[in-house]
Amino acid sequence: MNSKPFTRSKTTHAFSTLPPLSMDGKSVVEDFRRYFSRTLGRSELNEAAYHVYTSFAMAWRDRIVERWKKTQASYDAEDSKRTYYLSLEFLMGRALSNAMLNLEETSSTTDALQKLGLFLEEITEQEHDAGLGNGGLGRLAACFLDSCATLQLPVMGYGLRYEYGMFRQKIENGYQMEEPDHWLRIGNPWEIERQEFAVRVKFGGHTEPYTDDQGNTRVRWVHSHDVLAVPYDMPIPGYRNGTVNTLRLWKSTATDEFDLDEFNAGSYAEAVGEKNDAEHITMVLYPNDASENGKELRLRQQYLLASASLQDILRHWVAQHGNDFSQFAEKNCFQLNDTHPTCSVPELMRLLIDEHGLNWDDAWAITSRTVAYTNHTLLPEALERWSVSMFGRLLPRLLDIVYEINARFLAEVSLRWPGDSDRQQRMSIIEEGPEKQVRMAYLAVVASMSVNGVAELHSRLLQQHLFHDFYELWPNKFNNKTNGVTPRRWMASSNPELSKLITSVIGSDWITDMPQLRKLTPYADDAKFRAQWRAVKQANKARLAALVQKDCGVTFDVDAIFDIQVKRIHEYKRQLLNVLHVIHLYDRLKRGERDGITPRCVLIGGKAAPGYQMAKRIIKLVNSVASVVNDDPSTSELLKLAFLPDYRVSAMEIICPGADLSEQISTAGKEASGTGNMKFMMNGAMTIGTLDGANIEILEEVGSENFFLFGLNAEEVEAIRGHYNPDAIIEQDDDLARVMHLLECGHFNLFEPGIFDPIIQSIRNPHDPWLTAADFRSYIDAQHSAASAYLDHDHWTRMSILNTAASGKFSSDRTIADYNREIWHLPNMAQ
Numbered sequence: 072m073n074s075k076p077f078t079r080s081k082t083t084h085a086f087s088t089l090p091p092l093s094m095d096g097k098s099v100v101e102d103f104r105r106y107f108s109r110t111l112g113r114s115e116l117n118e119a120a121y122h123v124y125t126s127f128a129m130a131w132r133d134r135i136v137e138r139w140k141k142t143q144a145s146y147d148a149e150d151s152k153r154t155y156y157l158s159l160e161f162l163m164g165r166a167l168s169n170a171m172l173n174l175e176e177t178s179s180t181t182d183a184l185q186k187l188g189l190f191l192e193e194i195t196e197q198e199h200d201a202g203l204g205n206g207g208l209g210r211l212a213a214c215f216l217d218s219c220a221t222l223q224l225p226v227m228g229y230g231l232r233y234e235y236g237m238f239r240q241k242i243e244n245g246y247q248m249e250e251p252d253h254w255l256r257i258g259n260p261w262e263i264e265r266q267e268f269a270v271r272v273k274f275g276g277h278t279e280p281y282t283d284d285q286g287n288t289r290v291r292w293v294h295s296h297d298v299l300a301v302p303y304d305m306p307i308p309g310y311r312n313g314t315v316n317t318l319r320l321w322k323s324t325a326t327d328e329f330d331l332d333e334f335n336a337g338s339y340a341e342a343v344g345e346k347n348d349a350e351h352i353t354m355v356l357y358p359n360d361a362s363e364n365g366k367e368l369r370l371r372q373q374y375l376l377a378s379a380s381l382q383d384i385l386r387h388w389v390a391q392h393g394n395d396f397s398q399f400a401e402k403n404c405f406q407l408n409d410t411h412p413t414c415s416v417p418e419l420m421r422l423l424i425d426e427h428g429l430n431w432d433d434a435w436a437i438t439s440r441t442v443a444y445t446n447h448t449l450l451p452e453a454l455e456r457w458s459v460s461m462f463g464r465l466l467p468r469l470l471d472i473v474y475e476i477n478a479r480f481l482a483e484v485s486l487r488w489p490g491d492s493d494r495q496q497r498m499s500i501i502e503e504g505p506e507k508q509v510r511m512a513y514l515a516v517v518a519s520m521s522v523n524g525v526a527e528l529h530s531r532l533l534q535q536h537l538f539h540d541f542y543e544l545w546p547n548k549f550n551n552k553t554n555g556v557t558p559r560r561w562m563a564s565s566n567p568e569l570s571k572l573i574t575s576v577i578g579s580d581w582i583t584d585m586p587q588l589r590k591l592t593p594y595a596d597d598a599k600f601r602a603q604w605r606a607v608k609q610a611n612k613a614r615l616a617a618l619v620q621k622d623c624g625v626t627f628d629v630d631a632i633f634d635i636q637v638k639r640i641h642e643y644k645r646q647l648l649n650v651l652h653v654i655h656l657y658d659r660l661k662r663g664e665r666d667g668i669t670p671r672c673v674l675i676g677g678k679a680a681p682g683y684q685m686a687k688r689i690i691k692l693v694n695s696v697a698s699v700v701n702d703d704p705s706t707s708e709l710l711k712l713a714f715l716p717d718y719r720v721s722a723m724e725i726i727c728p729g730a731d732l733s734e735q736i737s738t739a740g741k742e743a744s745g746t747g748n749m750k751f752m753m754n755g756a757m758t759i760g761t762l763d764g765a766n767i768e769i770l771e772e773v774g775s776e777n778f779f780l781f782g783l784n785a786e787e788v789e790a791i792r793g794h795y796n797p798d799a800i801i802e803q804d805d806d807l808a809r810v811m812h813l814l815e816c817g818h819f820n821l822f823e824p825g826i827f828d829p830i831i832q833s834i835r836n837p838h839d840p841w842l843t844a845a846d847f848r849s850y851i852d853a854q855h856s857a858a859s860a861y862l863d864h865d866h867w868t869r870m871s872i873l874n875t876a877a878s879g880k881f882s883s884d885r886t887i888a889d890y891n892r893e894i895w896h897l898p899n900m901a902q
């Protein structure tokens with residue numbers, strides 16, 4: 072680690088004067104050939120497809136690294152304020168095509184490649200998705216980094232370098248099978264290992280008081296089992312602006328020390344073997360979306376991220392400012408992506424007090440002015456709690472600090488509400504009971520200067536319910552930041568033909584200024600433009616149909632309406648309601664009702680958490696219904712259903728440009744925001760949706776005449792509880808009764824009797840939290856309106872254009888500008 076420096080080197084910038092690399096396609100391809108044949112030592116293109124990709128990526132990486140070093144040097148030189156985005160998940164997807172888009176790749180690259188008989192698309196297809204996240208929360212972090220770089224804000228992402236990302240999903244006999252995603256096995260050209268910045272992270276042991284040189288009583292954390300965290304940096308290029316920010320991911324590894332006792336006892340191999348444990352911490356991403364799992368290894372991951380990142384940030388601070396922290400709060404901000412990185416709160420206190428000698432009050436003044444927390448869900452099963460006993464065993468010094476934070480906080484509560492012990496108990500960071508728990512969300516709220524939800528409705532519900540007591544105490548902490556997605560990946564890169572068409576009429580500025588898409592509005596009335604728009608959509612549908620054919624073996628007809636629901640499989644997202652609609656259409660067709668039925672291709676995709684039995688059963692139901700519907704010659708002309716395996720970022724890049732109808736049908740009040748809804752809207756899909764999350768704001772932007780709204784609203788959902796009677800609803804609705812009958816008579820599982828009983832019971836359960844039966848009728852009616860509307864192609868295309876035109880609000884550039892204006896206050900750092 073501590074390599075010997077070069078004693079005679081005169082300058083640390085000996086390489087900064089290298090001539091800049093040419094962006095010409097010919098020179099990129101020349102570099103590519105050199106990497107392929109010399110650096111990687113390959114000769115046959117066809118035997119080494121992945122190495123073709125790697126060497127091509129390396130040629131582009133060189134061009135990024137130049138801009139990267141320059142950007143980072145300018146941040147240091149200006150000593151500007153910085154924000155650190157801390158997240159256990161970054162769902163980055165592929166990097167190559169994004170890098171080429173952002174660095175303004177020219178068609179000369181494509182030409183130069185073609186002279187070698189290579190097609191760009193085949194090369195980019197070789198790249199394995201960086202799947203270091205579960206779903207929306209992880210993808211949000213990725214979109215945010217893109218927008219920060221594009222807006223030229225000094226923001227750095229910190230996360231974990233999981234050896235195994237999100238599992239690969241296979242479908243066998245209709246059931247989900249999980250396969251490990253060893254994405255790093257053949258190498259990752261986009262990361263640079265930074266051994267020189269490795270840090271030690273403590274676990275276990277205990278704390279003890281001692282008296283320092285000045286006679287002060289202090290605490291130290293001793294007899295800990297330490298691991299080493301090694302950072303790997305990935306470049307985050309902005310859109311054609313010379314800025315390249317950093318995503319720093321930590322890998323855990325063993326320290327160089329050795330258990331001497333074991334060694335002396337002759338167990339050399341065993342002592343080395345123990346080092347393995349350290350490597351396990353960052354081995355695998357936990358595949359749970361919107362649910363916590365309470366496993367000790369997960370807490371280790373969370374603390375590793377918090378401690379390594381903060382040590383890294385403080386090292387950088389001390390290198391620039393010495394041990395003077397008076398300006399620290401003015402110059403640093405930590406944005407917590409959900410409660411997962413909340414160990415950062417006590418860890419920052421620990422580092423400032425134990426390692427840098429600050430007193431409690433000064434350390435707290437810094438912590439409580441620099442930390443900001445984003446909540447992502449109201450679902451109780453997702454709220455993180457750690458048992459006090461486990462937390463204390465693993466992180467003894469942090470538990471001391473959490474107790475001290477809580478004691479001081481509860482004193483503040485009792486000043487505001489004297490004698491209100493109920494409230495003290497309700498608000499305590501420590502939940503009492505047979506097994507005491509640390510409530511991570513409360514810890515995050517108490518320590519943060521800002522607490523935000525991710526859509527208007529969600530932020531309001533946080534204030535009214537989950538954090539109501541805290542809202543009364545500190546109303547000004549609470550705010551909303553409606554999510555967004557990056558138009559570079561989700562339009563410019565994934566839908567080049569639509570982008571070209573848009574640019575041909577309104578210019579290209581919309582790519583970094585999405586509200587300009589409003590200029591498309593008048594073109595909705597232009598017949599020629601509509602024809603071009605529809606031609607692009609049909610071509611994108613053909614591309615998607617090819618994917619469905621390859622991965623599902625189901626034939627989609629591009630003239631049918633493409634009705635799509637892709638997202639994690641979860642009961643609150645109600646894939647089940649979608650399936651009930653498909654069964655309803657099948658039932659109508661089988662009964663000979665064909666008039667006015669619009670040909671429809673329904674695509675459902677998404678992963679279920681491996682331990683979430685109900686979600687896995689819903690996948691099986693989709694596949695069972697699909698095989699009945701698709702194999703029936705009397706229905707398959709008009710109705711197709713397919714389950715797309717292994718839904719991931721690179722699949723979504725093909726899916727959203729080819730969608731006509733976007734299914735956003737969660738029970739109102741349960742989906743914090745949704746971001747899939749935004750990707751579909753930008754690409755000209757119509758939404759069928761409930762008044763939930765950002766759907767409400769989508770509806771507001773596009774107008775109700777361009778949105779298929781249905782279902783109970785959040786207030787109605789709460790009001791119905793206690794007197795919900797699904798059996799009565801089923802009895803009174805012939806369509807629903809017939810659908811239930813088909814399910815209950817085993818029509819879709821003739822050879823596997825009973826497998827769907829738990830699903831049937833959940834629909835008929837008066838305590839069904841997702842109220843599937845309650846929204847059935849209005850969902851079917853909204854689907855009927857959508858189907859009729861689709862028959863008028865011209866009208867549909869009009870609505871499609873208007874959806875794209877109204878989607879400007881949902882650029883993550885707007886979201887990040889909001890974070891920066893109201894929370895971060897970073898300067899623009901034009902390069």
Ligand SMILES: *Cc1c(COP(=O)(O)O)cnc(C)c1O
Pocket residue numbers: 205206207210637638639718719720723744745746747748750
């Ligand atoms: C956008 C995205 C999500 C989030 O989708 P929601 O519909 O908002 O749940 C999840 N996974 C992937 C791969 C995505 O691209």
